[in-house]
Amino acid sequence: MFRNNRLLTALALSVIVLSFASAATAKPTEYDLVIKRLREKYKAKKVSIPFMSLARAIVAVARPAGVKAFKITVFEGLQISKETLDSEMRAGLGEIFGEDWVPILRVRSREGEQVYMYMREVRQDVKINLVTIDKEQAVVVRATFNPDKLVEFMNNPKLFGISLADEQSNNKQPDNKPPSPPDDDPPPPLIAKPVK
Amino acid sequence: MRNVIRYSLKLIPLLLFALALSTKAQDARLHFEHLTGLETKARDVVEVNIDGKVLDLAKRVLVKVNDPDAKKVGQAIAGLQAIYVRAYTFENAGEYNPGDIDQIRAQLQGPGWQRLANVRSKKDNQKIDVYTMFTGDTMSGVAVIMSQDKAVALVNVIGPIDIDLLAELGGKLNIPEMDIDTGGSKDKPKN
Numbered sequence: 001m002f003r004n005n006r007l008l009t010a011l012a013l014s015v016i017v018l019s020f021a022s023a024a025t026a027k028p029t030e031y032d033l034v035i036k037r038l039r040e041k042y043k044a045k046k047v048s049i050p051f052m053s054l055a056r057a058i059v060a061v062a063r064p065a066g067v068k069a070f071k072i073t074v075f076e077g078l079q080i081s082k083e084t085l086d087s088e089m090r091a092g093l094g095e096i097f098g099e100d101w102v103p104i105l106r107v108r109s110r111e112g113e114q115v116y117m118y119m120r121e122v123r124q125d126v127k128i129n130l131v132t133i134d135k136e137q138a139v140v141v142r143a144t145f146n147p148d149k150l151v152e153f154m155n156n157p158k159l160f161g162i163s164l165a166d167e168q169s170n171n172k173q174p175d176n177k178p179p180s181p182p183d184d185d186p187p188p189p190l191i192a193k194p195v196k
Numbered sequence: 197m198r199n200v201i202r203y204s205l206k207l208i209p210l211l212l213f214a215l216a217l218s219t220k221a222q223d224a225r226l227h228f229e230h231l232t233g234l235e236t237k238a239r240d241v242v243e244v245n246i247d248g249k250v251l252d253l254a255k256r257v258l259v260k261v262n263d264p265d266a267k268k269v270g271q272a273i274a275g276l277q278a279i280y281v282r283a284y285t286f287e288n289a290g291e292y293n294p295g296d297i298d299q300i301r302a303q304l305q306g307p308g309w310q311r312l313a314n315v316r317s318k319k320d321n322q323k324i325d326v327y328t329m330f331t332g333d334t335m336s337g338v339a340v341i342m343s344q345d346k347a348v349a350l351v352n353v354i355g356p357i358d359i360d361l362l363a364e365l366g367g368k369l370n371i372p373e374m375d376i377d378t379g380g381s382k383d384k385p386k387n
Contacts (some may be wrong), residue, residue: 001268023287078315102249104244105243105245106241106242109240119250121249126253147257151257151261154262155260155261
């Protein structure tokens, strides 16, 4: 009995040590590097989002619309220079995101608004990184989704096995047609009468 | 050894032909690298690059979706290789150097490009040029240059586009309605 206890303790300790070691040696992701850059270079302060861990756990289990994982970090109090922010961000993000990442979108405004979107295909999944800066605030989003599952969801929208299709089709208006007028109003003429 | 040389000599014309074809296909790509003049002076800049894997992904998704209109868009862009957009907005009129856009227009004077439309308006000094490139009977590229006093937009589409199919989808999926004259309805009065 005593021997078994020692064995279990040794096993538990080795698991803990190994998990810490792997966490310590794990290469930081592009997302982590962007966060680090915003914190260090622009003195950004992280804003905590309530129930974020719960939301991430639910998404990891339910995988709505093929989304396997997501992470959002919101910052405030960025100390930026509007004149140099775009060139600094372009250079910085260029270093962080390697050749595997495709820079799909870049928007910058002189008022200090910036949007950068990078995309990468990893086996059957697609990874997206979005960085948005609006004056003193910044949002960094990372999401991984399976495009095939996204198509499945679009064709047959279901969440936790509950179909959302009926609700959608009931509310759906026909394409390019305005909502039907109230019953007391006569329908508008289809062909305009010529003016004499 | 002689056989190797003989076969190699036979392969050279084939390789040259393949090279010529690949060069022809790449010609539709405009070089936006030298637009720093516009970039630095612009108040707002939008840059969109959809090519390679991203475009393949879009095509794959559109074709699989059950919606028939989405499927048609997927078919219309099936051969597309890339879409590049650059849009610049300026604070004041005449803030940018028109020479920067002329440099892009000069690229469109190269072989293969044909000017399809040319719109000039005194209002805001608006100029719109639409160029197309054809490889045989297939459209292999489109370039649109829009400029006015306070804005410049450049669009470059590489690869064949089924215009008829896109015209069919006009008014749906946020695709603007296109009035394309197919030459079949001459008796139809035009307003």
